[in-house]
Amino acid sequence: MNLNKPTAHEIVDMVGNGKVTAVEVTESCLSRIDEVEPVIRSFIRVDREGALSMAGDIDRRIAAGENPGILAGVPIALKDILSVEGKEITCGSKILQGYTAPYDATVVRKLREAGAVFLGQTNMDEFAMGSSTENSGYWPTGNPWDPTRVPGGSSGGSAAVVAADEAITSLGSDTGGSIRQPAALCGVAGMKPTYGRVSRYGLIAYASSLDQIGPFGKDIEDIALMLEAISGYDPLDSTSAPVEVPRFRDSLVDDIAGMKIGVPRECFVEGMEEGVEEMFRAGLEVFRSLGAEIIEIELPRIPYSVACYYILSTAEASSNLARYDGVQYGVRNREEKSLLSMYESTRKDGFGEEVKRRILLGTYVLSAGYYDAYYAKSLKVRRLIKDDFDRAFSVCDSVVMPTSPCTAFKLGSRMADPLQMYLSDIFTIGVNLAGLPAISINCGFDREDLPVGLQIIAPPFAEGKILRAAYTFERNTEFHKRKPEL
Amino acid sequence: MTTKHRHETNLIFSKKKLYETVIGLEVHVQLKSRTKIFCGCAAGSGGEPNTRVCPICLGFPGVLPVLNRKVLELAVRAGLALNCEVSEFSKFDRKNYFYPDLPKAYQISQFDLPLNGPGYLDLRLEGKTRRIGITRAHLEEDAGKLVHFENDGFSGVDYNRTGVPLLEIVSDPDLRSPREASGYLKAIRSIMRYIDVSDCDMEKGSFRCDANISLRPVGSEKLGVKVEIKNMNSFKGVERAIAYEVERQREALESGEEIIQETRLYNADSQKTFSMRSKEEAHDYRYFPDPDLTPIVLEREWIEGIRSSLPELPDPRGDRFQEQYGLPEYDAGVLTAERQLADYFEAAAALTTKYKTLSNWIMVELLGKLNEADLEIKDSPVSPIQMAGLISLIEKGAISGKIGKQVFAEMFKTGKEAEVVVEEKGLLQISDTGELDRIVEEVISNNPGPVDDYRGGKKQALGFLVGQIMKATRGKANPGLVNQLLRDKLYNP
Ligand SMILES: [Zn+2]
Numbered sequence: 001m002n003l004n005k006p007t008a009h010e011i012v013d014m015v016g017n018g019k020v021t022a023v024e025v026t027e028s029c030l031s032r033i034d035e036v037e038p039v040i041r042s043f044i045r046v047d048r049e050g051a052l053s054m055a056g057d058i059d060r061r062i063a064a065g066e067n068p069g070i071l072a073g074v075p076i077a078l079k080d081i082l083s084v085e086g087k088e089i090t091c092g093s094k095i096l097q098g099y100t101a102p103y104d105a106t107v108v109r110k111l112r113e114a115g116a117v118f119l120g121q122t123n124m125d126e127f128a129m130g131s132s133t134e135n136s137g138y139w140p141t142g143n144p145w146d147p148t149r150v151p152g153g154s155s156g157g158s159a160a161v162v163a164a165d166e167a168i169t170s171l172g173s174d175t176g177g178s179i180r181q182p183a184a185l186c187g188v189a190g191m192k193p194t195y196g197r198v199s200r201y202g203l204i205a206y207a208s209s210l211d212q213i214g215p216f217g218k219d220i221e222d223i224a225l226m227l228e229a230i231s232g233y234d235p236l237d238s239t240s241a242p243v244e245v246p247r248f249r250d251s252l253v254d255d256i257a258g259m260k261i262g263v264p265r266e267c268f269v270e271g272m273e274e275g276v277e278e279m280f281r282a283g284l285e286v287f288r289s290l291g292a293e294i295i296e297i298e299l300p301r302i303p304y305s306v307a308c309y310y311i312l313s314t315a316e317a318s319s320n321l322a323r324y325d326g327v328q329y330g331v332r333n334r335e336e337k338s339l340l341s342m343y344e345s346t347r348k349d350g351f352g353e354e355v356k357r358r359i360l361l362g363t364y365v366l367s368a369g370y371y372d373a374y375y376a377k378s379l380k381v382r383r384l385i386k387d388d389f390d391r392a393f394s395v396c397d398s399v400v401m402p403t404s405p406c407t408a409f410k411l412g413s414r415m416a417d418p419l420q421m422y423l424s425d426i427f428t429i430g431v432n433l434a435g436l437p438a439i440s441i442n443c444g445f446d447r448e449d450l451p452v453g454l455q456i457i458a459p460p461f462a463e464g465k466i467l468r469a470a471y472t473f474e475r476n477t478e479f480h481k482r483k484p485e486l
Numbered sequence: 487m488t489t490k491h492r493h494e495t496n497l498i499f500s501k502k503k504l505y506e507t508v509i510g511l512e513v514h515v516q517l518k519s520r521t522k523i524f525c526g527c528a529a530g531s532g533g534e535p536n537t538r539v540c541p542i543c544l545g546f547p548g549v550l551p552v553l554n555r556k557v558l559e560l561a562v563r564a565g566l567a568l569n570c571e572v573s574e575f576s577k578f579d580r581k582n583y584f585y586p587d588l589p590k591a592y593q594i595s596q597f598d599l600p601l602n603g604p605g606y607l608d609l610r611l612e613g614k615t616r617r618i619g620i621t622r623a624h625l626e627e628d629a630g631k632l633v634h635f636e637n638d639g640f641s642g643v644d645y646n647r648t649g650v651p652l653l654e655i656v657s658d659p660d661l662r663s664p665r666e667a668s669g670y671l672k673a674i675r676s677i678m679r680y681i682d683v684s685d686c687d688m689e690k691g692s693f694r695c696d697a698n699i700s701l702r703p704v705g706s707e708k709l710g711v712k713v714e715i716k717n718m719n720s721f722k723g724v725e726r727a728i729a730y731e732v733e734r735q736r737e738a739l740e741s742g743e744e745i746i747q748e749t750r751l752y753n754a755d756s757q758k759t760f761s762m763r764s765k766e767e768a769h770d771y772r773y774f775p776d777p778d779l780t781p782i783v784l785e786r787e788w789i790e791g792i793r794s795s796l797p798e799l800p801d802p803r804g805d806r807f808q809e810q811y812g813l814p815e816y817d818a819g820v821l822t823a824e825r826q827l828a829d830y831f832e833a834a835a836a837l838t839t840k841y842k843t844l845s846n847w848i849m850v851e852l853l854g855k856l857n858e859a860d861l862e863i864k865d866s867p868v869s870p871i872q873m874a875g876l877i878s879l880i881e882k883g884a885i886s887g888k889i890g891k892q893v894f895a896e897m898f899k900t901g902k903e904a905e906v907v908v909e910e911k912g913l914l915q916i917s918d919t920g921e922l923d924r925i926v927e928e929v930i931s932n933n934p935g936p937v938d939d940y941r942g943g944k945k946q947a948l949g950f951l952v953g954q955i956m957k958a959t960r961g962k963a964n965p966g967l968v969n970q971l972l973r974d975k976l977y978n979p
Contacts, residue, residue: 323545
């Protein structure tokens with residue numbers, strides 16, 4: 001039996017009623033990892049012993065008649081950005097090599113309590129800066145649908161492991177689209193919850209006011225299940241919201257009759273690939289055929305979101321990443337004799353090109369004399385973008401857009417042009433600036449048989465609406481059942 | 487700002503021009519909370535390096551700060567005591583710079599929206615009162631400490647102090663002399679200790695001060711180029727450093743040099759200041775709002791609740807001591823400088839009406855003994871009730887003032903009641919005329935010479951005879967009674 005193939009909710013049932021053991025499921029995932037990793041290379045670290053030992057514990061607890069939790073025995077991959085006590089965590093960067101995290105991120109603790117099994121850390125763009133996972137300090141990851149193409153990013157590894165059936169589900173983080181875009185490019189579901197829904201404690205910061213942890217899944221029920229496990233107010237995170245966590249699985253209702261879905265006029269941009277537009281329009285037809293009302297809306301400030309995002313996110317990053325100075329942890333260039341030269345050479349060797357580019361940009365926009373023109377102004381634009389969405393939600397229940405203007409592109413094809421790469425986040429960035437929840441689901445395949453993502457966005461803390469629309473779409477289409485041939 | 491009614495020692499005369507000294511102080515007060523400002527580590531001082539640290543204060547990847555509610559309360563108390571406008575909306579910002587004692591490479595501080603806005607302190611000095619403006623008093627976290635191992639050629643970092651809560655109190659440039667500066671510092675310290683928000687121990691670093699100093703021609707409204715002085719570790723040091731710096735700037739201005747805007751360090755050994763960095767080398771701290779912390783939003787009611795819990799502050803209390811207890815200004819000042827001392831006085835004053843006597847006993851005997859024993863008033867072995875007991879024994883004439891000192895010393899040593907000490911040591915004044923009669927007659931018959939002298943008109947001889955009686959009674963005789971008996975017997979033998 002290929003126990004790496006089922007969904008998380010199927011595994012929980014099977015492990016719970018004793019049909020299979022958590023160790024068997026974990027072993028299946030580990031052998032799948034052995035099989036496909038030479039091609040996909042989506043794991044930075046696989047923790048074989050750790051995973052089997054966690055699985056063994058779950059089996060013992062079930063045998064002892066204990067309640068093992070809502071994710072009992074589910075092998076999960078974690079983006080290399082989440083702190084796991086006693087494990088090496090590097091955020092995809094050379095500068096953190098050798099750093100062992102001394103504590104669990106809140107989501108990691110919650111997953112442990114829910115009975116999950118940790119397989120290891122997935123590859124990512126260094127410090128979550130990128131849209132292709134090619135900025136990893138280690139190696140690029142292949143897209144399971146075509147390993148010569150990128151899986152998207154920055155959570156490319158976490159998307160690829162679910163698409164390739166190496167892990168049952170995974171966690172990623174999304175600052176400007178880093179869960180949704182790779183989910184789209186790898187043909188899986190990926191959700192960014194409302195800012196504040198999930199604690200950021202233990203998530204290595206890129207841009208604190210935008211970062212949010214979220215799940216990847218093979219279907220919407222898994223997304224709902226994972227969301228239930230990781231959500232909730234956390235006294236360790238001042239920005240986490242003291243909001244009740246609903247039972248998200250109750251939103252899995254196959255009915256969207258009467259739902260008003262807004263489609264922004266601005267989303268049909270120049271440069272959107274034909275295949276993406278085709279499948280997106282087809283997706284809208286699916287919603288219409290299921291009784292939803294499709295309304296054209298306007299998000300006039302969306303075109304400014306990329307510029308706004310790259311000012312605010314890099315400003316925060318320039319400060320967040322200043323702590324990697326070689327003093328306390330990670331790599332230090334020990335040959336240097338003075339403090340300043342130690343700082344300089346440690347950071348010069350430790351950070352990759354894209355990270356340095358963003359630190360420079362962020363340092364610049366916060367400098368004396370430039371702050372008002374860039375940072376302060378961007379804060380105002382951010383407010384206006386949020387206003388755009390607020391206005392939209394006064395006339396519709398959710399907003400639907402393509403996730404990415406393109407499908408998976410060839411490895412190396414866009415590295416030379418950072419601006420072009422930045423523009424691939426055009427549909428996802430506004431959601432982070434406005435702090436909204438959004439999901440990317442598979443809405444079909446382009447002519448090269450590459451998956452296309454459709455994004456559903458809702459007002460703050462209305463994840464239920466998103467889950468309902470996505471679940472209904474999934475129940476009435478077959479796209480999510482297709483698997484890459486590997 | 488006017489220079490008219492200013493004391494002339496605040497002005498510096500020179501051959502060419504008359505200069506006015508302009509000083510502003512930045513005071514860092516370590517707030518007295520059990521835990522650090524953004525994590526659960528203990529906020530004490532001293533101890534083995536890096537024993538009061540956790541991933542949060544060490545700035546490990548992924549950690550987040552959470553504001554300590556108690557720190558916020560202490561900071562608001564301090565702001566209110568300094569007559570500041572406490573802001574209902576303030577926020578934290580990041581001050582970015584690289585240094586090994588700063589684990590995140592930024593300090594969480596407050597930039598454009600501080601917790602405590604404008605306030606003031608009425609400075610009493612040499613019989614005059616001047617209002618010194620306070621620009622702001624904001625919250626921030628402390629940094630760690632570098633430890634240099636010179637012999638081994640490397641340095642270490644002790645992060646115990648990292649994240650300890652600080653209140654930075656910034657004054658307006660209203661101070662005009664080194665003495666005013668140290669007077670202002672002492673007043674701030676006294677208030678902070680009074681309202682129990684800080685120990686303000688300069689030696690332990692829980693009270694630190696930087697000074698901005700400039701000179702300008704008298705009559706000029708425009709501020710001169712300012713120099714920042716750091717590293718002053720005592721009140722004397724502050725006075726000396728500022729005095730040195732004022733003199734240095736005056737000499738420079740007189741010889742036609744321009745003052746450079748810079749930061750200078752004070753060296754306590756040489757009592758001079760040395761250039762550390764100039765404005766060109768100054769940091770661009772790139773302040774921006776800390777996205778990890780939500781703005782501080784306070785309810786007016788909560789602020790007013792704290793205001794109503796503030797104790798009476800030193801100066802008003804001193805005024806009341808003069809009025810209510812009829813104490814001289816000096817006594818009132820000494821007794822109210824520390825809240826616990828003033829509380830001690832008032833606890834004892836409730837049990838006696840001899841306020842000035844009480845004041846003397848506290849200021850001379852009690853403070854003297856405490857000082858000798860290196861104890862604080864709160865650790866005094868003699869309680870206010872016991873002190874009042876001693877004074878009432880003296881007032882009743884049961885013991886003399888002189889014996890009282892002996893009794894007090896014993897009370898201080900043993901913690902016993904005055905009456906118990908008097909009883910145990912047999913120090914009760916002899917007021918029994920029968921017994922004294924006998925002793926007086928004995929002394930008269932044993933000293934015929936002085937007796938004749940006295941009777942012959944040498945009144946000084948009485949002193950000798952009294953001394954003899956006191957000697958015979960080991961000081962326990964009631965002096966008034968002895969005088970009375972002697973006179974009676976000398977005239978009516
Ligand atoms: Zn700590």
